[in-house]
Amino acid sequence: MSDSKPLFPSDVVPGMSYPERPKLLIVDDQPVNIQVLYQVFSASCEVFMATSGKQALEVCQQKKPDLILLDVVMPDMDGIEVCRALKAEPESQDIPVIFVTSQDSPEEETLGLEVGAVDFISKPVNPAVVKARVKTHLMLKVQADALRELASVDGLTGIANRRRFDERIEAEWRACRRAEQPLSVIMIDVDHFKKYNDHYGHLEGDTCLKAVAKALKENEWRGRDIVSRYGGEEFVCLMPETNLEGAMQKAEAIRERLFKLALPHAHSDTADRVTISVGVACTIPDERDLSSLLSAADSQLYKAKEGGRNRVEG
Numbered sequence: 001m002s003d004s005k006p007l008f009p010s011d012v013v014p015g016m017s018y019p020e021r022p023k024l025l026i027v028d029d030q031p032v033n034i035q036v037l038y039q040v041f042s043a044s045c046e047v048f049m050a051t052s053g054k055q056a057l058e059v060c061q062q063k064k065p066d067l068i069l070l071d072v073v074m075p076d077m078d079g080i081e082v083c084r085a086l087k088a089e090p091e092s093q094d095i096p097v098i099f100v101t102s103q104d105s106p107e108e109e110t111l112g113l114e115v116g117a118v119d120f121i122s123k124p125v126n127p128a129v130v131k132a133r134v135k136t137h138l139m140l141k142v143q144a145d146a147l148r149e150l151a152s153v154d155g156l157t158g159i160a161n162r163r164r165f166d167e168r169i170e171a172e173w174r175a176c177r178r179a180e181q182p183l184s185v186i187m188i189d190v191d192h193f194k195k196y197n198d199h200y201g202h203l204e205g206d207t208c209l210k211a212v213a214k215a216l217k218e219n220e221w222r223g224r225d226i227v228s229r230y231g232g233e234e235f236v237c238l239m240p241e242t243n244l245e246g247a248m249q250k251a252e253a254i255r256e257r258l259f260k261l262a263l264p265h266a267h268s269d270t271a272d273r274v275t276i277s278v279g280v281a282c283t284i285p286d287e288r289d290l291s292s293l294l295s296a297a298d299s300q301l302y303k304a305k306e307g308g309r310n311r312v313e314g
């Protein structure tokens, strides 16, 4: 039954990049059922298997599949419970789940869709139908991911926008709280930027913001760090598992890099060039609201402004 044609021919939708061998997780307590689906997908997908709900969650965490085919009736943890658990975690909530089950009453199907599955297929499966449905949902997933990506990028500078920052800080607040690790924030504001716009014009102002964003982004960042445009001429960087000392060093490096870039600013009271003021804050997240960390960074930024600008406070 297995055919070796790729699920996505290269010309399927111009401009969209589909995975060449999508990662598929097949979950069923009966190995013979897994075997049937494996036959259908082994040639065109990278297939992972799990024979219990608990194992499914583990494999999911390790392998990050693009789609999950999930049995409903399983001992210990059933498919409904597995799906609920997947949908409750930010890391796995966007993975499409298709139930594959012999329990095909309308109530069962409704429940499956209510807990977050995208589709429901009855056993015994028809190979062509299950393949077509998997393909449809993989395409929708790729498109949804592309949209989400687009929605999280700042249009002017091309770096992450406020929406992405808000998402990341929330996730990292939880992750650092669990791991009892420090979380640092660097808040950056361009000095005397109103005067820059007044003197050079708004278009030049835009060009300047792009150059600032590029200089920020070009610093050496770690995998989970994020550099984003917070709004206007304000930028914010998030550094998980980084203490205050590390964040202060990075902030100073950023300030210096921008100073050396020497973008002319004829009407800055601070220097002959564009400068930034920087506020740094760090905490080990606990039951407080994460806004406490942002306000702390903001207060330090205010202090840097008061202290004469072109400086770092933390």
Ligand code: GH3
Residues within 6 Å of the ligand: 156, 189, 190, 191, 192, 193, 194, 195, 197, 201, 202, 203, 204, 205, 206, 209, 231, 232, 233, 305, 309
């Ligand atoms: P300070 O040193 O105290 O930060 O002074 P400032 O002039 O930088 O601060 P203020 O908040 O008074 O002015 C910020 C200016 O940034 C005003 C606003 O027009 C400008 N600005 C915000 N967003 C953009 C943008 O996208 N493009 C341009 N060109 N200017 C922007």
Ligand code: MG
Residues within 6 Å of the ligand: 028, 029, 030, 071, 072, 073, 074
């Ligand atoms: Mg079963």
Ligand code: MG
Residues within 6 Å of the ligand: 189, 190, 232, 233, 234
């Ligand atoms: Mg400002």
Ligand code: MG
Residues within 6 Å of the ligand: 189, 190, 191, 192, 193, 194, 233
């Ligand atoms: Mg400013």
